[in-house]
Amino acid sequence: xxxxxxxxxxxxxxxxxxxxxxxxxxxxxxxxxxxxxxxxxxxxxxxxxxxxxxxxxxxxxxxxxxxxxxxxxxxxxxxxxxxxxxxxxxxxxxxxxxxxxxxxxxxxxxxxxxxxxxxxxxxxxxxxxxxxxxxxxxxxxxxxxxxxxxxxxxxxxxxxxxxxxxxxxxxxxxxxxxxxxxxxxxxxxxxxxxxxxxxxxxxxxxxxxxxxxxxxxxxxxxxxxxxxxxxxxxxxx
Amino acid sequence: xxxxxxxxxxxxxxxxxxxxxxxxxxxxxxxxxxxxxxxxxxxxxxxxxxxxxxxxxxxxxxxxxxxxxxxxxxxxxxxxxxxxxxxxxxxxxxxxxxxxxxxxxxxxxxxxxxxxxxxxxxxxxxxxxxxxxxxxxxxxxxxxxxxxxxxxxxxxxxxxxxxxxxxxxxxxxxxxxxxxxxxxxxxxxxxxxxxxxxxxxxxxxxxxxxxxxxxxxxxxxxxxxxxxxxxxxxxxxxxxxxxxxxxxxxxxxxxxxxxxxxxxxxxxxxxxxxxxxxxxxxxxxxxxxxxxxx
Ligand SMILES: Nc1ncnc2c1ncn2[C@@H]1O[C@H](COP(=O)(O)OP(=O)(O)O)[C@@H](O)[C@H]1O
Ligand SMILES: [Mg+2]
Numbered sequence: 001x002x003x004x005x006x007x008x009x010x011x012x013x014x015x016x017x018x019x020x021x022x023x024x025x026x027x028x029x030x031x032x033x034x035x036x037x038x039x040x041x042x043x044x045x046x047x048x049x050x051x052x053x054x055x056x057x058x059x060x061x062x063x064x065x066x067x068x069x070x071x072x073x074x075x076x077x078x079x080x081x082x083x084x085x086x087x088x089x090x091x092x093x094x095x096x097x098x099x100x101x102x103x104x105x106x107x108x109x110x111x112x113x114x115x116x117x118x119x120x121x122x123x124x125x126x127x128x129x130x131x132x133x134x135x136x137x138x139x140x141x142x143x144x145x146x147x148x149x150x151x152x153x154x155x156x157x158x159x160x161x162x163x164x165x166x167x168x169x170x171x172x173x174x175x176x177x178x179x180x181x182x183x184x185x186x187x188x189x190x191x192x193x194x195x196x197x198x199x200x201x202x203x204x205x206x207x208x209x210x211x212x213x214x215x216x217x218x219x220x221x222x223x224x225x226x227x228x229x230x231x232x233x234x235x236x237x
Numbered sequence: 238x239x240x241x242x243x244x245x246x247x248x249x250x251x252x253x254x255x256x257x258x259x260x261x262x263x264x265x266x267x268x269x270x271x272x273x274x275x276x277x278x279x280x281x282x283x284x285x286x287x288x289x290x291x292x293x294x295x296x297x298x299x300x301x302x303x304x305x306x307x308x309x310x311x312x313x314x315x316x317x318x319x320x321x322x323x324x325x326x327x328x329x330x331x332x333x334x335x336x337x338x339x340x341x342x343x344x345x346x347x348x349x350x351x352x353x354x355x356x357x358x359x360x361x362x363x364x365x366x367x368x369x370x371x372x373x374x375x376x377x378x379x380x381x382x383x384x385x386x387x388x389x390x391x392x393x394x395x396x397x398x399x400x401x402x403x404x405x406x407x408x409x410x411x412x413x414x415x416x417x418x419x420x421x422x423x424x425x426x427x428x429x430x431x432x433x434x435x436x437x438x439x440x441x442x443x444x445x446x447x448x449x450x451x452x453x454x455x456x457x458x459x460x461x462x463x464x465x466x467x468x469x470x471x472x473x474x475x476x477x478x479x480x481x482x483x484x485x486x487x488x489x490x491x492x493x494x495x496x497x498x499x500x501x502x503x504x505x506x507x508x509x510x511x512x513x514x515x516x517x518x519x520x521x522x523x524x525x526x527x528x529x530x531x
Contacts, residue, residue: 054415078421090416092409103409106402107421154421 005030005158005189006051006082010060013043013050020046022213025060028158028206033180033190035200035221037234038210044193045087047210048160051191052084053077065157079107083156087163087193089147093136097127100135100146104153113153120149123179141172148179152188159183160191165199177203197234201225209234241374243496244489249380249449251488252387256442257465258472258480259394260435266411266475267431270328273335274315275439276462277342280455282308282440283447284350287357297360304440312436313429321425339459346455354454357447379449386445390438391481398477407431411475464491467511473524482522 006028013021021043028034036044049055051062053074061070069077091100101120105113121128124145130138135146144164151159161180165173177199184190184203194200201207204221209230217229224230257279264272282304289300319338323331361378368375398404409417410427418424446461447453464487472483490510494503514522 052419054418073423074418075421075423078419084419086416086419090413090419092412092416094412095405095408099405102402103405103417103420103422106406150420 002029002031004028004063005065006191007063008047008051008060009063011047011050011057011062012059013046013055013057015046020213021050021057023059024210024213024215026208026215026218028189028191030189031184031187032205033184033192033203035192035194035204035207036210037194037197037200037207037224037230039234040195041212042210043213044210045162048084048086048162048191048193051077051160052082075107078154081155081157082160083151083154083158084160085147085151085162085164087166089143091135091138091143091146091150093134095135096132097135097138097146098131100150101127101153104150107154112155116153116155120152123152123182124149141168141175144168144172144176145179148176152183156188158189158191160193162193163195164192165194165196173199197230198225201230239496242376243492245374245376245380247489247492248485249377249383249488250492251485252383253442253446253449253461253484254465254468254488255387255481255484256390256438256445257461258469258484259390259477260438260442261466261469262472262474262477262480263407263431263435265469267407268316268320268428269414270320270331271335271466272320272432272435273332273462273466274338274342275435276458276460276465277339277346278308278311278315278436278439278458279443279446279461280346280453280458281311281342282443283357283453283457284346284355285440286444287355287447287453288350290358297358297362301360301441301444304444305437308436308440308443309433312432312439315436316429316432321428339462343455343459350455352455354452357444357451357453359448359451360444361448377449379445383445383449386441387481387484390441391478394477403430464507467508471511471514471521473521476521476523479521479523 004027009025010023011021012023024047036047038044046055050057053072057070061068064080064082067080069080092103101117102113105116126142127146127149130142138146164176168176180190180192181203192200201221201224207219207221207224208215209217209224217224260275261272264270285307286300286304289295289303290297295303315338319334320331323334359379361382364378366375366377367381398408406422407427409420409422410424414424465484468483468487469480471487472479487507491503491507494506498506
């Protein structure tokens with residue numbers, strides 16, 4: 001029996017008067033790919049930002065590796081091994097590719113950085129070619145790879161990805177999903193947020209469907225891909 | 238030769254503005270706020286240096302270090318007590334608080350050190366003026382050392398932000414605070430660090446300013462503070478080289494306006510130039526527009 005790496009229990013998140021996340025609970029098992037799918041505005045990004053500590057829940061708790069991280073500062077949450085690739089990538093556009101990767105390793109001892117860089121460059125050869133280039137000049141696909149590489153520099157145990165396929169051509173989406181599968185095989189647990197439900201369900205061990213701030217459905221990726229409700233609402237048939 | 242004399246004193250005054258403007262621009266870049274109390278930290282720095290030498294008999298160089306240490310601490314405390322509780326508040330609330338801190342510092346200085354102006358002894362009082370072209374061009378040691386200090390500060394800061402881990406993390410926070418936090422950067426300590434650096438520079442600016450213009454009063458920092466703020470906007474607020482260039486240009490314009498137009502109108506001319514620059518280039522000389530790619 002594998003163990004729980006993340007447990008989100010009854011979180012409620014507000015933007016002023018807007019109640020964006022309404023009592024969500026879910027779990028991530030070590031070694032899995034878990035996905036949260038849902039339409040635009042369902043509360044997916046809000047949930048990830050709350051887990052990372054950038055937003056606060058009014059209720060409930062978030063447990064990571066048996067530690068209550070509900071009130072920890074974002075930089076401490078990262079130190080525990082929980083990294084996020086945020087929506088829209090948010091790489092540092094004015095820094096070089098290498099500097100971006102170094103920022104990802106901010107909490108790591110400097111002795112490990114060279115080895116980590118090598119590992120990232122092996123996985124993303126494009127980044128090696130463009131190491132000295134200013135990140136703002138990269139293409140969308142390269143920026144997504146840089147954002148993922150940057151997050152991996154902290155050696156995360158759990159990697160959260162917020163819509164990594166957003167705005168990318170289908171061939172690049174395939175590539176990004178291959179990378180996600182490889183990362184997972186290499187031992188990183190993944191929490192994947194997507195609007196591209198079809199792709200997300202095809203790689204997920206476990207999936208949750210979010211609608212207007214609530215989880216309305218959950219199951220294995222396969223089960224949800226077959227569910228009539230999901231087909232109608234998210235798979236376009 | 239008079240032209241060169243004006244130019245060098247313009248560079249000297251401009252260097253002081255530049256050093257002050259660096260504090261404005263760095264704090265703006267990192268904390269996205271205008272710290273209007275920054276000018277008054279200059280005044281406090283000058284008073285601390287003044288009393289270090291006059292009451293405690295410290296040598297000039299040591300008085301500068303004492304002033305820097307005091308202002309560093311003052312900057313950190315101001316940020317902690319006045320600005321940190323307002324993180325996430327509207328920018329208007331932060332601005333009003335900054336103005337409040339400015340008045341607080343001026344009045345605290347009035348209470349502590351009185352309203353009678355002090356005559357500041359130049360740090361370089363024992364050094365002779367530098368003479369060029371058979372004595373036709375005379376440059377004061379104050380001017381030379383102020384320009385030199387400005388150049389050194391610029392080089393050190395450029396190296397710091399380009400190469401060191403702390404400096405890079407400041408650039409990251411300045412570009413995207415939220416993403417920086419996701420990298421594990423502690424934004425609170427980065428902001429604290431920025432206030433510390435800016436305030437230490439303010440102390441340096443204070444003693445250099447009062448070495449050239451020796452009248453020291455509780456309001457001494459106010460006008461140079463506003464001018465340096467103008468310089469930071471002029472150069473592109475948030476940009477370190479921008480603050481430098483803005484400060485130098487402003488100082489030179491001010492001295493030339495005083496020399497060739499009129500003393501009374503010099504400030505109006507300085508601000509007039511600012512308005513024209515901002516009309517032509519709203520982000521300032523080196524202000525960046527960020528292009529985002531999808
Ligand atoms: N910064 C914000 N201020 C106010 N409302 C927000 C903000 N961010 C998101 N919201 C609202 O919260 C809800 C959930 O948003 P979000 O978590 O971004 O959804 P998703 O990531 O699923 O598209 C939406 O109704 C959105 O309009
Ligand atoms: Mg989103």
